[in-house]
Every structure is written in structure tokens, then in C-alpha cells.
Amino acid sequence: MLPGLKFVAVLGVVVGAMGSIPAQAETIRVNIDKLVFAPANISAKVGDTIQWVNEDVLAHTATVKGDWDVMIPPKKTVSFVLKKAGDVEYYCRFHPNMKGRIAIAPK
Amino acid sequence: MFVRLSTAVAVICLLGTPSFAQGAKPTDPQIAHIAYTAGVIDVTAAKQAIKKSKNKAVVSFAKDMVRDHEAVNKQALALVKKLKVTPEDNDTSRTLTKQAAAKQAELAKLKGAAYDKAYAANEVAYHKAVIGALETQLIPASSNAELKGLLETGVKIFQGHLEHAEHVAAELK
Ligand SMILES: [Cu+2]
Numbered sequence: 001m002l003p004g005l006k007f008v009a010v011l012g013v014v015v016g017a018m019g020s021i022p023a024q025a026e027t028i029r030v031n032i033d034k035l036v037f038a039p040a041n042i043s044a045k046v047g048d049t050i051q052w053v054n055e056d057v058l059a060h061t062a063t064v065k066g067d068w069d070v071m072i073p074p075k076k077t078v079s080f081v082l083k084k085a086g087d088v089e090y091y092c093r094f095h096p097n098m099k100g101r102i103a104i105a106p107k
Numbered sequence: 108m109f110v111r112l113s114t115a116v117a118v119i120c121l122l123g124t125p126s127f128a129q130g131a132k133p134t135d136p137q138i139a140h141i142a143y144t145a146g147v148i149d150v151t152a153a154k155q156a157i158k159k160s161k162n163k164a165v166v167s168f169a170k171d172m173v174r175d176h177e178a179v180n181k182q183a184l185a186l187v188k189k190l191k192v193t194p195e196d197n198d199t200s201r202t203l204t205k206q207a208a209a210k211q212a213e214l215a216k217l218k219g220a221a222y223d224k225a226y227a228a229n230e231v232a233y234h235k236a237v238i239g240a241l242e243t244q245l246i247p248a249s250s251n252a253e254l255k256g257l258l259e260t261g262v263k264i265f266q267g268h269l270e271h272a273e274h275v276a277a278e279l280k
Binding site (some may be wrong): 001022034035036057058059081093094095097098 | 171174175178179181252258260263264266267268270271274
């Protein structure tokens with residue numbers, strides 16, 4: 001077993017034993033290739049980070065109407081921390097035919 | 108509904124939607140040239156809009172068109188180089204360029220809100236025409252798989268721009 005994995009396992013046991021500690025924040029990757037968010041539908045919780053990996057030569061955005069707007073330049077990876085619970089639909093302002101959805105559970 | 112639809116058709120006819128020459132099946136070098144030309148035309152129209160318009164939504168849409176079509180055309184040039192295909196001028200490209208120049212001269216005479224509306228409406232019509240040509244003529248005629256793939260991505264880009272142009276046009280009403 002790798003030392004790192006062992007550490008994670010021990011940490012898991014400790015966190016499990018403590019019980020009331022909130023779940024660890026995760027990083028969820030969403031790939032963008034040829035104007036498609038993949039996976040298009042994801043589940044996350046408040047505090048998680050969404051990481052958009054843009055493989056296109058085009059700039060895109062992940063935009064929620066009346067709320068957040070994340071610029072994703074060509075060939076770049078951009079991270080965004082989810083702050084509010086809710087079911088959100090996001091789209092690209094430059095190519096509104098690009099759509100994604102995140103079900104955000106409370107912490 | 109019928110009345111609205113026929114009005115829309117009349118408007119599009121007045122605008123003179125670019126037509127793509129029907130006829131002999133284009134070759135890959137010709138297809139590459141047509142696709143590249145279609146991008147250049149939209150960049151030229153956008154640059155005119157950036158100069159002429161004072162509307163924030165119109166100018167930012169136009170900047171998006173310049174950025175996207177220049178990026179895609181750069182990718183297209185890299186692909187044809189890799190495939191050792193030399194883009195070849197042809198009747199469709201020439202017709203498109205001629206129609207675009209006429210449209211640009213017409214738009215040049217307009218000012219303010221009238222210009223903004225005409226530019227946005229033409230962007231809607233133009234993107235629809237290009238999508239139609241890609242789907243019904245260029246993609247089926249292309250023989251190289253990578254070229255076909257680039258054209259298919261092109262359809263998605265033009266569809267995205269079409270929706271964006273429709274939002275801009277709706278805001279101007
Ligand atoms: Cu986009």
C-alpha cells in the first residue's frame with residue numbers, strides 16, 4: 001500500500017470516529033470539449049469545487065442567470081467553489097446551446 | 108401564428124440571406140476554403156459593428172464573433188496544413204464574399220439603433236444559412252474524417268452564435 005493511501009485510510013477512520021465533522025469538500029471535474037460540458041449533470045454539496053477543464057480553442061463561460069458567471073478561457077482550467085445549495089442550471093454566455101446542471105446539497 | 112411566420116419569412120427575404128451555390132459536389136480543398144471564408148465574412152461584419160455600434164450588447168457580441176471565428180480559422184489553417192490540403196477558391200466562396208460585401212455596404216449607410224437592428228438580424232440570418240450549408244452540403248460532401256469533424260464542431264459553434272444573436276436581436280426590439 002502507498003503511504004499516501006494509508007494516510008487517507010487512517011484519516012478516514014479518525015473522521016469516521018468523530019462523527020459530527022462535516023464531509024470533506026470535493027473537487028469535481030467537468031470537461032469541455034467541442035462545446036459540450038461533460039458530464040453535463042453533476043451532484044455536489046456546498047463547499048465543493050467545480051473544476052472546468054476547457055479543451056477548446058474557444059473561450060466559454062459557466063453562467064447562472066442572475067447569479068454567478070465564471071469565465072473559462074481557451075485551453076485553461078478554472079475552479080469555482082459552490083456557496084449556496086440548490087438545483088442550478090448553467091450555460092455558456094457565448095454559446096447558449098452549451099448547458100449543464102448542478103444539484104447542490106447543503107453542507 | 109401564420110401572420111407572424113409569414114412576416115418573418117418576408118423579413119428574411121428582404122435581408123437577402125446569403126445563398127450557397129448548388130451544383131457539383133465540392134472537393135475537400137473547396138470545402139476548406141468555403142468554411143474559412145464563412146468565418147472571415149463574420150469577422151469582417153463584426154469589425155464593422157465594433158466601429159459603428161454604441162450598443163454594449165451589440166459590441167460585445169461582435170467581439171465574441173471576432174474572437175471565436177479567428178480562433179476556429181486558425182485551427183482550420185493548422186488542420187489543412189497538416190492534411191496537406193490547399194484551400195481552393197471556388198464559385199460558392201466567391202458568391203459568399205460578393206454578397207457579404209454588398210451587405211456590408213448596405214449596413215454602412217445605417218446609423219444608431221437602425222444599424223444595430225440590421226446587423227443583429229443579418230447575424231441571425233447569416234448563421235442560419237451557414238448552418239444549413241454545413242449540414243446539407245459541406246459535411247456530407249467532405250471525405251476527410253478530420254475535416255468533417257472540424258465542420259461538425261463548426262455547426263455547434265454557429266448554433267451557439269445563432270442563439271446568442273437571437274438574444275441580442277430580441278433585446279433590441
Ligand atoms: Cu461557449
